[in-house]
Amino acid sequence: MLDIGEIGDIEVVPQKRDTDGTWRKAVHHRSAGRxxxxxxxxxxxxxxxxxSRYGKTRNEAVEKLEAALKEVPSLxxxxxxxxxxxxxxxxxDVWLEQIKRPESxxxxxxxxxxxxxxxxxxxxxxxxxxxxxxxxxxxxxxxRMFLQDVADRRGTGAAKMARQVVAGILWMAVENGIFxxxxxxxxxxxxxxxxxKTERQEQHDLKRAFTDEEGDAVIVDAERRARExxxxxxxxxxxxTADLHAFMRGTAARIGEARAVEWEDMDxxxxxxxxxxxxxxxxKRAVKMPSWLLERMRERAARIGVEGLVFPSPHxxxxxxxxxxxxxxxxxxRTVLDGAKMLWAVPxxxxxxxxSKLEDAGWKWSDIADQLGHADPSMTADHYLDRDLMARGDSxxxxxx
Numbered sequence: 478m479l480d481i482g483e484i485g486d487i488e489v490v491p492q493k494r495d496t497d498g499t500w501r502k503a504v505h506h507r508s509a510g511r512x513x514x515x516x517x518x519x520x521x522x523x524x525x526x527x528x529s530r531y532g533k534t535r536n537e538a539v540e541k542l543e544a545a546l547k548e549v550p551s552l553x554x555x556x557x558x559x560x561x562x563x564x565x566x567x568x569x570d571v572w573l574e575q576i577k578r579p580e581s582x583x584x585x586x587x588x589x590x591x592x593x594x595x596x597x598x599x600x601x602x603x604x605x606x607x608x609x610x611x612x613x614x615x616x617x618x619x620x621r622m623f624l625q626d627v628a629d630r631r632g633t634g635a636a637k638m639a640r641q642v643v644a645g646i647l648w649m650a651v652e653n654g655i656f657x658x659x660x661x662x663x664x665x666x667x668x669x670x671x672x673x674k675t676e677r678q679e680q681h682d683l684k685r686a687f688t689d690e691e692g693d694a695v696i697v698d699a700e701r702r703a704r705e706x707x708x709x710x711x712x713x714x715x716x717x718t719a720d721l722h723a724f725m726r727g728t729a730a731r732i733g734e735a736r737a738v739e740w741e742d743m744d745x746x747x748x749x750x751x752x753x754x755x756x757x758x759x760x761k762r763a764v765k766m767p768s769w770l771l772e773r774m775r776e777r778a779a780r781i782g783v784e785g786l787v788f789p790s791p792h793x794x795x796x797x798x799x800x801x802x803x804x805x806x807x808x809x810x811r812t813v814l815d816g817a818k819m820l821w822a823v824p825x826x827x828x829x830x831x832x833s834k835l836e837d838a839g840w841k842w843s844d845i846a847d848q849l850g851h852a853d854p855s856m857t858a859d860h861y862l863d864r865d866l867m868a869r870g871d872s873x874x875x876x877x878x
Contacts (some may be wrong), residue, residue: 499674511532512531512532512535512537512538512546513529513530514530514535514538514540514542528542530542530544530545559571559649559650559655560655561610561656562612563600563610564608564609565606565607565610565614565643565646566599566600566607568611568649569595569599569600569646571649572649573591573592573595576591580747582615585737589803590638591641591642594639594642595642596642597640598635598642599639599643605622606623606643611650611656613652615647615656615659617660617664620664621664622755623643624664624667628667628668633667633669636667640661640664647659647661684832685822686794686826687826687828689821691819691822692830694817695722695819695822696719696722696723698813698817699715699718699719699722700719702715702718702816704717710794713792714792714809715809716780717791718810720742720777720788721735721788723770724738724774724787724788725827726827726830726831727766727770728752728764728770728831729848729850731828731850732807733803734850735787735802736786736803736806737800738752738786740783743787744830745774745778748770749764749765749766750764752850760850762847762848774787784797785799786799786801788801788806790802807824810824823852831849832845832848835848
């Protein structure tokens with residue numbers, strides 16, 4: 478209940494509810510020069526409280542009171558307003574705050590992907606559900622039309638990501654008693670009518686690994702760009718790009734994992750580095766750097782210091798903890814691959830290259846999986862070693878069996 482009135486000698490009496498159940502504002506016209514806004518509220522814990530604030534004008538008093546109410550501590554306050562009539566865009570913001578909590582166990586890169594999908598596909602100007610409420614969205618027909626539209630405009634991968642975000646929002650509503658069922662369960666996965674791959678994506682060969690000469694060419698191109706650059710920040714960008722490629726080449730780290738490595742995770746004396754992983758808890762691992770990479774990291778440490786991130790933003794030299802923006806980093810890495818005439822390659826090509834080299838050296842699948850950060854060795858075999866279940870096995874098995 479919100480009670481607003483000028484301060485005088487007579488007590489301000491709040492009016493009762495309207496017929497629709499909402500509280501009316503009690504306004505008293507008197508000559509006093511100060512306004513008081515008072516509100517009774519019930520917090521998330523069920524305890525009733527009162528707040529009041531004063532102002533020279535009616536609006537000033539209300540604004541001060543609203544600001545004070547926002548500061549009232551209430552566990553789970555973001556979920557308190559969750560209801561059927563809440564717009565899907567607002568519910569998406571609530572869901573996003575929930576998955577950012579540590580108990581969600583989601584990697585930072587996954588949260589970034591979900592946040593980007595929420596912005597582009599649910600809140601975007603071309604979204605067919607951006608103006609709907611939770612109740613309106615929780616409808617199989619609407620959801621199917623929405624996902625088909627995303628698939629046809631942005632591709633099957635975008636539709637899959639949009640589905641995951643909407644499913645997460647609706648499951649939050651189900652878990653909080655807003656709905657009994659999640660309508661997304663009644664919608665089958667959709668696919669785009671036509672492939673949305675760009676011309677560059679069509680050139681990518683995810684089954685191919687770098688040769689030693691090709692790997693050298695990538696790093697040489699980045700170093701050449703650094704030598705030819707004139708602006709200090711541009712020089713730092715290409716040196717960082719060269720070092721980043723070298724780190725992925727020598728450790729099989731994902732690009733997101735490499736960007737997150739801190740100097741305290743790296744021992745420049747012994748060559749061991751702790752990679753925290755960005756996919757699952759099982760991707761956290763300790764990796765021994767080869768001697769050539771260790772020497773390169775020692776040179777980098779002497780050049781930029783050993784505080785903060787190993788690969789921080791090259792444009793924020795005064796803040797060693799400033800992460801290199803994912804989009805900017807990917808563009809720099811892509812530019813170097815193209816400059817080295819490796820149009821078919823992607824950052825993940827380094828992981829396939831490491832896996833292939835280790836297999837050629839006689840490593841077991843389980844050991845290669847540990848190097849790449851896979852909890853399941855079959856993942857390594859299926860996606861990085863091209864395991865063929867129909868191929869002929871070792872003939873020695875016939876002698877044993």
